[in-house]
Amino acid sequence: MSAKSKFLSAAANAYLSSRPAKHALFNAGRILSGGKRRARLFYRADDPYSHLLVQVAPRLMDEYGFDIEIVPVAKPGLSATPAPEMLLHHAMRDAAILAQSYGLSFPADATPPPEDRIRRAHAVLLEPRPSATQLGIALELGEAVWRDDGEALAGVVARHGGISGESVRPALDANYVALERAGHYQPGMLQYGGDWYWSIDRLGHLEARLKREGAQGSLGLSAQRSPHLASLMAGPDPSCIELFVSFRSPYSYVVIPQLIELRDRYGVDIRVRPVLPMVMRGLAVPLAKRLYIARDAKREADRLGIPFGRVSDPLGKGIGYCLAVFQQCAEPRGIGLQYFHEIAKGTWSEGRDVAQLPDLIELAERSGIDEADVRAAIAQDGWKDWAQGNRDALTELGLWGVPSFRIGSYATWGQDRVPLVEAEIAALSAPR
Numbered sequence: 001m002s003a004k005s006k007f008l009s010a011a012a013n014a015y016l017s018s019r020p021a022k023h024a025l026f027n028a029g030r031i032l033s034g035g036k037r038r039a040r041l042f043y044r045a046d047d048p049y050s051h052l053l054v055q056v057a058p059r060l061m062d063e064y065g066f067d068i069e070i071v072p073v074a075k076p077g078l079s080a081t082p083a084p085e086m087l088l089h090h091a092m093r094d095a096a097i098l099a100q101s102y103g104l105s106f107p108a109d110a111t112p113p114p115e116d117r118i119r120r121a122h123a124v125l126l127e128p129r130p131s132a133t134q135l136g137i138a139l140e141l142g143e144a145v146w147r148d149d150g151e152a153l154a155g156v157v158a159r160h161g162g163i164s165g166e167s168v169r170p171a172l173d174a175n176y177v178a179l180e181r182a183g184h185y186q187p188g189m190l191q192y193g194g195d196w197y198w199s200i201d202r203l204g205h206l207e208a209r210l211k212r213e214g215a216q217g218s219l220g221l222s223a224q225r226s227p228h229l230a231s232l233m234a235g236p237d238p239s240c241i242e243l244f245v246s247f248r249s250p251y252s253y254v255v256i257p258q259l260i261e262l263r264d265r266y267g268v269d270i271r272v273r274p275v276l277p278m279v280m281r282g283l284a285v286p287l288a289k290r291l292y293i294a295r296d297a298k299r300e301a302d303r304l305g306i307p308f309g310r311v312s313d314p315l316g317k318g319i320g321y322c323l324a325v326f327q328q329c330a331e332p333r334g335i336g337l338q339y340f341h342e343i344a345k346g347t348w349s350e351g352r353d354v355a356q357l358p359d360l361i362e363l364a365e366r367s368g369i370d371e372a373d374v375r376a377a378i379a380q381d382g383w384k385d386w387a388q389g390n391r392d393a394l395t396e397l398g399l400w401g402v403p404s405f406r407i408g409s410y411a412t413w414g415q416d417r418v419p420l421v422e423a424e425i426a427a428l429s430a431p432r
Contacts, residue, residue: 010351012311016298019195026193027213037066037210039192042073042179043138045121046088046113048095048106049188049199051142055104056200056219057135057190063217064210066192070134072122073179073187074172079284080185083400088112090399090413100226101420102200106146108228113145117153121145123162126171185288196292201416205299225423232410233424240269241421242406244394245340247314247322247354248277250297253344255403255415257306260337262418266425268407272336273390274326275402280319281391300415307349314347318355321378325360327386328377329369339367 030037041057043050060066081087092110099106121141125134137160144152163171182191190197190206197206203219210217243259245252263270278285294311301308314322322343330339342363346352352359360378361371394404397411404413407421 010310012294013309013351016295016309016311019295019299022194023209023212030193037064037192038069039066039190040069040071040182042071042175042184042187042189042191043125044073044075044118044187045125045141045145046118047187048088048091048110048146051106051146052095052098052102052104053188053190053199054135054138054142056203056221058132059219060206061132061135063219064215067131068135068190069131070125070138071175071178072125072172074169074176076176076186079286080289082278082283086398086400094412094417097226097229097420098200100228101223102221103224104200105143110146111148113148117145117150119165119168120153120157120162122172123165123168124157124160126163126168127161129160180288183288184292185286196296198296202296205303223420223423225427226420229410229420230424230427233408233421233428239267240271240407242271242273244273244275244390244399244402244404246275246277246402247319247340247343247347248279249402250294250308250348251300251415252340252403253348254297254301254304254306254308255405255418256337256341256344258304258415258418260341262422262425263337266422266429268425270337272326272331272340273393274323274340274387275391275394276323276387277315277319279315307345310349310351312347312351312353314343314354316355318347318353318360320383321360322354323383323387324380325364325369325374325377327383328380329364329373330367333368335367335369339364339369342366 039060041050041053043054045051054070057066057068061068075081075084078084089112092106092112095106096108096110098104121144124141125138129137137156140156141153143149144156179185179187179189184191184196188199190203192206193209195209197203200221203221207217207219241259241262243255245255259270262268298308326336326339330336343354346359346363347354352363354360354363357374361374364374365371394400394402397404397406399411399413401413403415404411405421406412410421
């Protein structure tokens with residue numbers, strides 16, 4: 001490892017490990033000032049995850065004494081959400097499964113809501129009101145929007161009013177600028193004490209933080225099996241997971257140990273299909289997005305007991321090397337999962353620079369690939385078309401990001417759905 005790689009790795013580790021100290025400092029200041037807990041919920045009426053979060057937010061107010069301000073925002077740009085239509089359709093499918101699992105509300109047959117209804121809903125929510133009142137109105141609006149109930153929406157507008165139609169877009173734009181300045185890029189986020197909690201998936205981290213602060217309470221969020229997910233996973237070949245990953249994605253690294261446990265426990269076959277990182281496909285990624293992803297992946301890794309923090313970015317030559325060895329050596333031998341794990345562990349927790357052959361060779365050898373094969377593989381360039389083929393297959397599933405996986409007829413994006421999938425696999429494997 002070069003001296004530069006060591007320095008950058010140490011700096012990244014220090015940055016990613018700073019969260020507990022920042023939380024403690026914030027809480028001390030809050031106590032000394034006698035302030036109550038305040039959070040901002042960045043919201044869009046056409047974001048399914050915002051609607052799920054709004055349903056749980058009143059519990060935060062009741063259980064932990066929060067004051068929660070709803071902040072409607074404009075749509076993120078393409079650099080933040082490079083495939084907005086795919087994201088929306090995925091989010092609607094995903095929200096329906098989450099709603100079933102957590103006892104929340106989201107229709108299984110939801111369709112993208114018309115722009116005029118979204119504008120009217122935002123006009124109502126941009127009118128200042130007390131927090132509890134605003135959350136109740138947001139819940140009413142969300143139900144009307146996602147159930148395509150124009151009459152119910154008109155009733156909410158008539159009862160509560162809102163700002164003028166021509167003022168909506170400037171207000172949303174200004175609020176999105178505030179979101180960016182605060183350090184994020186998408187709606188469906190709760191901001192508290194300098195940290196971010198996405199929809200209902202990250203509220204477990206928030207509750208753990210509140211308990212460290214000495215708070216007493218419970219949101220009562222406990223996932224149950226989803227009948228809709230069960231029917232999807234009962235489709236073709238439910239014993240095989242097709243996994244799309246990137247060597248530059250920290251979430252791809254975090255998902256691998258979970259799937260290794262799944263494979264070992266239930267005998268599920270896992271086929272790994274690496275794709276090029278977004279940046280190497282000409283897609284810019286905003287700094288706020290890169291920083292949030294790294295910090296969020298760190299706290300998820302900590303929760304799961306996965307080592308994370310000494311980072312060496314493999315972007316560029318290192319990515320090409322990793323893909324070449326995967327295509328030429330790991331995939332033909334059926335050790336793609338092990339090889340990806342060793343490379344990802346090296347780059348995300350050991351600071352290994354895979355653009356340097358000594359590091360690449362050592363990590364490959366840990367998965368059973370010898371030096372001669374590594375050197376022969378990186379001299380080939382067939383991996384480029386092969387990686388594009390994997391990307392095309394991912395697109396055909398209606399997905400765009402990594403990690404994504406398919407099992408049966410169920411295809412989803414993100415490592416957060418592994419627990420729900422595991423529960424279904426366990427049920428399918430149980431003696432009858």
